[in-house]
Amino acid sequence: xxxxxxxxxxxxxxxxxxxxxxxxxxxxxxxxxxxxxxxxxxxxxxxxxxxxxxxxxxxxxxxxxxxxxxxxxxxxxxxxxxxxxxxxxxxxxxxxxxxxxxxxxxxxxxxxxxxxxxxxxxxxxxxxxxxxxxxxxxxxxxxxxxxxxxxxxxxxxxxxxxxxxxxxxxxxxxxxxxxxxxxxxxxxxxxxxxxxxxxxxxxxxxxxxxxxxxxxxxxxxxxxxxxxxxxxxxxxxxxxxxxxxxxxxxxxxxxxxxxxxxxxxxxxxxxxxxxxxxxxxxxxxxxxxxxxxxxxxxxxxxxxxxxxxxxxxxxxxxxxxxxxxxxxxxxxxxxxxxxxxxxxxx
Amino acid sequence: xxxxxxxxxxxxxxxxxxxxxxxxxxxxxxxxxxxxxxxxxxxxxxxxxxxxxxxxxxxxxxxxxxxxxxxxxxxxxxxxxxxxxxxxxxxxxxxxxxxxxxxxxxxxxxxxxxxxxxxxxxxxxxxxxxxxxxxxxxxxxxxxxxxxxxxxxxxxxxxxxxxxxxxxxxxxxxxxxxxxxxxxxxxxxxxxxxxxxxxxxxxxxxxxxxxxxxxxxxxxxxxxxxxxxxxxxxxxxxxxxxxxxxxxxxxxxxxxxxxxxxxxxxxxxxxxxxxxxxxxxxxxxxxxxxxxxxxxxxxxxxxxxx
Numbered sequence: 001x002x003x004x005x006x007x008x009x010x011x012x013x014x015x016x017x018x019x020x021x022x023x024x025x026x027x028x029x030x031x032x033x034x035x036x037x038x039x040x041x042x043x044x045x046x047x048x049x050x051x052x053x054x055x056x057x058x059x060x061x062x063x064x065x066x067x068x069x070x071x072x073x074x075x076x077x078x079x080x081x082x083x084x085x086x087x088x089x090x091x092x093x094x095x096x097x098x099x100x101x102x103x104x105x106x107x108x109x110x111x112x113x114x115x116x117x118x119x120x121x122x123x124x125x126x127x128x129x130x131x132x133x134x135x136x137x138x139x140x141x142x143x144x145x146x147x148x149x150x151x152x153x154x155x156x157x158x159x160x161x162x163x164x165x166x167x168x169x170x171x172x173x174x175x176x177x178x179x180x181x182x183x184x185x186x187x188x189x190x191x192x193x194x195x196x197x198x199x200x201x202x203x204x205x206x207x208x209x210x211x212x213x214x215x216x217x218x219x220x221x222x223x224x225x226x227x228x229x230x231x232x233x234x235x236x237x238x239x240x241x242x243x244x245x246x247x248x249x250x251x252x253x254x255x256x257x258x259x260x261x262x263x264x265x266x267x268x269x270x271x272x273x274x275x276x277x278x279x280x281x282x283x284x285x286x287x288x289x290x291x292x293x294x295x296x297x298x299x300x301x302x303x304x305x306x307x308x309x310x311x312x313x314x315x316x317x318x319x320x321x322x323x324x325x326x327x328x329x330x331x332x333x334x335x336x337x338x339x340x341x342x343x344x345x346x
Numbered sequence: 347x348x349x350x351x352x353x354x355x356x357x358x359x360x361x362x363x364x365x366x367x368x369x370x371x372x373x374x375x376x377x378x379x380x381x382x383x384x385x386x387x388x389x390x391x392x393x394x395x396x397x398x399x400x401x402x403x404x405x406x407x408x409x410x411x412x413x414x415x416x417x418x419x420x421x422x423x424x425x426x427x428x429x430x431x432x433x434x435x436x437x438x439x440x441x442x443x444x445x446x447x448x449x450x451x452x453x454x455x456x457x458x459x460x461x462x463x464x465x466x467x468x469x470x471x472x473x474x475x476x477x478x479x480x481x482x483x484x485x486x487x488x489x490x491x492x493x494x495x496x497x498x499x500x501x502x503x504x505x506x507x508x509x510x511x512x513x514x515x516x517x518x519x520x521x522x523x524x525x526x527x528x529x530x531x532x533x534x535x536x537x538x539x540x541x542x543x544x545x546x547x548x549x550x551x552x553x554x555x556x557x558x559x560x561x562x563x564x565x566x567x568x569x570x571x572x573x574x575x576x577x578x579x580x581x582x583x584x585x586x587x588x589x590x591x592x593x594x595x596x597x598x599x600x601x602x603x604x605x606x607x608x609x610x611x612x613x614x615x616x617x618x619x620x621x622x623x624x625x626x627x628x629x630x631x632x633x634x635x636x637x638x639x640x641x642x643x644x645x646x647x648x649x650x651x652x
Contacts (some may be wrong), residue, residue: 010449014438021437021473182433190399190429192422192493193450346399 011201068130168247230315426495436475480511569605
């Protein structure tokens with residue numbers, strides 16, 4: 001007869017080939033994390049914050065005040081010929097504060113803007129000191145620079161988790177709905193192919209992309225921001241693999257029955273948007289009310305993010321994050337089993 | 347008689363639409379059986395029920411002496427299925443596609459053999475997306491043959507193909523049948539049914555309205571010839587009814603179609619009758635009756651309503 005590949009291997013290979021031959025898909029999996037990292041890199045450059053732009057009304061304010069503002073380094077003054085010009089710049093957000101000296105020193109500002117309040121404090125301090133104010137107890141500043149406790153250190157594992165969820169659910173969901181629309185699924189169901197093999201191959205093919213997408217984010221974080229990886233890389237590997245499988249399973253379940261791309265898209269958003277917000281990607285999930293915590297902690301992305309942070313930032317061992325991994329694995333297994341049961345082949 | 351496929355009392359309703367409405371069918375081992383009917387007659391629903399892809403509302407299906415409920419895996423190994431408008435993954439090559447389908451079967455034909463069977467060797471490394479319609483359809487049939495099946499199901503295998511591709515595919519199907527295998531196909535091309543099929547079932551509104559070999563069905567008209575003509579001025583049905591040797595009559599777009607057992611008898615009689623009526627002949631042609639005429643005779647409608 002003929003040499004025959006194992007169907008699971010053949011299906012996995014097919015899925016990978018399909019993917020690498022789809023330039024758009026490649027872009028979203030590999031270029032997206034790079035773009036995200038670049039944006040972060042810009043936002044978290046290792047330098048003091050930019051001076052806040054403020055305006056002064058020319059003529060009304062003495063040169064001494066303008067010089068004092070410029071010398072403070074905390075605000076960046078620019079001159080406006082008339083009060084009307086200055087107010088216009090304030091309204092359009094070009095400056096955060098407008099300084100005018102009539103019979104008294106006047107600050108024009110929108111108090112609801114945080115940068116306006118900062119500008120007011122900094123500008124006022126500079127002006128008062130220039131006019132001879134002496135601070136009774138001059139403070140010292142102790143800045144936090146310790147690696148591992150900055151916002152970027154908190155954020156990077158979250159981005160990693162977010163990316164694992166996004167590529168898992170989008171990557172698998174759209175390919176399945178497409179195959180259903182084109183009746184490829186129906187044709188496969190008409191062969192002796194085991195249905196579990198088809199779904200399993202979708203999950204397995206994720207491994208290939210995992211190395212790339214996780215590698216890029218981690219490498220960027222370590223190279224550009226010295227984000228620490230305190231735990232072992234092997235443990236981190238186990239966590240990301242489990243996370244990828246979990247969201248691949250959820251992706252299968254999300255698209256188990258959807259007949260159109262629109263329906264699938266809606267379902268995917270329904271699954272993902274709550275986790276973007278609740279699962280501690282950009283800020284700690286501990287900020288949500290206590291009553292909601294049991295639910296939030298049971299979400300797969302919360303568990304994955306907690307496990308990633310525990311390994312990367314606290315150097316925890318596999319045993320120490322067993323609870324989180326159990327939650328992640330349970331979501332994966334249950335989703336896969338349910339998807340297999342309710343999957344629509346035509 | 348050894349039945350490869352048989353079904354009785356098949357019914358499938360979609361809401362108010364009776365797609366299949368009490369259909370009995372028996373396909374013998376080693377024959378090529380065609381379901382002929384217009385679009386929407388219920389052919390695809392029927393073949394997909396037989397393929398085990400759609401559950402019927404009522405009725406029994408037996409394939410190779412087995413039932414879908416109890417022997418699905420075994421049957422899937424032994425059947426080859428090509429769906430209507432199959433869209434294989436465009437990013438894969440011909441070889442990769444065939445390797446994939448081969449991997450699903452315990453026994454089967456390897457990709458090289460399949461490519462040779464369907465003249466696809468030159469397209470071995472071409473992506474499916476770059477193939478012509480005819481090549482794609484041949485690839486779909488090659489996929490259906492990957493398990494070296496005992497029965498091949500083809501749903502409208504040549505719809506939309508150019509005449510040359512159609513001929514090429516007919517040759518391959520005939521070669522498969524010549525190896526003693528069974529074929530069940532659906533078509534709305536009477537020519538396809540006449541060329542390929544040992545027996546044909548004419549399907550309309552979810553029922554079989556006639557069944558038999560193409561020759562028998564045509565012979566059943568008792569009028570193997572069709573006379574087609576038009577006149578100026580038009581002539582009446584009563585007048586034509588009096589002409590000896592003329593069977594069924596029908597009219598479409600000013601054109602008359604008369605069934606006749608003998609042209610030698612009917613044509614001179616028709617000409618004489620037209621002469622008597624003072625009608626001038628505008629056009630006149632004759633052809634051998636086909637399955638199309640059988641269908642029209644049975645339903646009063648044409649097979650293809652494109």
